[in-house]
Amino acid sequence: MKVTFTKERETLLATLYGRALDARSRDPILGDTMASSTVDRIDYDFGRLKMTPSLARNVAVRAKHFDNWARAFLANHPRATVVHLGAGLDTRLWRIDPGPDVLWFDVDYPDVVELRHELYPEHQTIGSSVTEPGWETQIPADRPTLLLAEGLSMYLTPDGGHALFRRLTDHFGQGELAFDSFNSLAIKLQKRNPPVRASGATLIWAIDDPHEIEQANPRLHLVEALQALYAPGTQRLTFGYRLVAQLVRPFKRMRNLSFYLRYRF
Template sequence: METKQLSAIPETMLIPLWAKATETINNGGLLHDETAVEIFQKLDYDFSKFKKATMSQVGCCVRANLIDQETKAFLKQHPDAVVIQLGAGIDARYQRLGMPTVTHWYDLDLKETIDLRRQLIPETEKNTYIALSMFDYQWIDTVKAAGKPVLIIIEGVLMYFEPQLVKDFFITLCNRFDRATILMDMLSYMLVKHNKQHDALKKMDKEAEFKWSVLHTEEMEAWHPKLHLGKEYFMSDYTQGRFPLIARLAYRIPYFYRHGNQRIVRLEIE
């Protein structure tokens, strides 16, 4: 299946796909995703360019697994929730979690991505797709309509947008939702404007720039009185020794641990 038409940011979804499929095929233990393997085998794309991108391969699986675990915990507490995954790409989290019996699960992305997604992962009664920019806030009315607890998942997306746009996005969420839980990843602070140093992104044909992160997640709480940090994971703590030795040693240095770590963050609007 052809992928050459994808623009720069949508093309980045192929990196986590490759990472998850590789982990599953090799029985690596960080994540198991049979749907990723099926999609990986269907796409006409030169994934071999990523074969030396160990940090990304491990990191994508750790990131996905931590968000999966937080999602499971949320759904255990709120089995009737409405879930929306923004910038979903071709991630199969709904399938990977066993197609949970939520009120509804939406996957949102740009039309070019949703068109491809529909060919690869069929929609179901409980899991449907929205072809829209995450900054086109029509989706908020859709997820609020059921009057159920809301979980918003944003993985591998926010780092590509300007800081003011990201801030305005969270302010809008706080203004529009009385309550909601947000699961997201936070780019390593030292990678902002240094995408050419990323082991996988630098191998892509089209350039996508890293534009946003914050060094201390608590800074986001100042954006709106309803926005609160619930939990934060530093991903280097969860790699099971799979990062290269030089990286494992670097993360023992407090400065690098803070500045060089990608994080998984749970935010609460309340």
């Protein structure tokens, strides 16, 4: 199947390929074999993204982290709704396999969810820009809801992101919001990241302090802010990565480059 995405849509092919490379490695972290077989079905020059085996391990660690947060939420709320924002071609629904009592919606641009339906078994999606008001009204709001956005916030504008979170917490009433963020230094550095450069995507929203999100939306209460450089699972990253992470630890902007954030509402 031929795929011709550009910019922020093309970055979903980088993360998909990262998970595929991890699955094909000798000691997989995530073991997403569905990502690996999906890559085989897509006609696209994945080499263009310059995804290296070591970057792929980072992608796998991050995905595993958000899988674990989703599993923990579903263990506490077996009849929940999960809204997976900017889902791309992520196969989290099948990795987690939440069972029939959970409502799960994968949300991304219309052409991305169209591709999901061509590649994946029947599942519920919403094809819309997440910042376009109104799509959330298609989802019932009567259950505890996990709003999950991996690799999305940095592509939004600050105003667009805050407005999105306000709309979703107003609509869903009760649950958690989990997402990853970049600070302003990371936004600058990521412009040099090979897959981001290859796609031509623009990174915009820098979050320097996780409390900014609470100030913009008093319904959100920060539960956890994990520094991505030292989060659980990073001990499985390459020696070079771990060495750099320790060397930059004294410098606040460096150790806070990226957060895994969890808020309650």
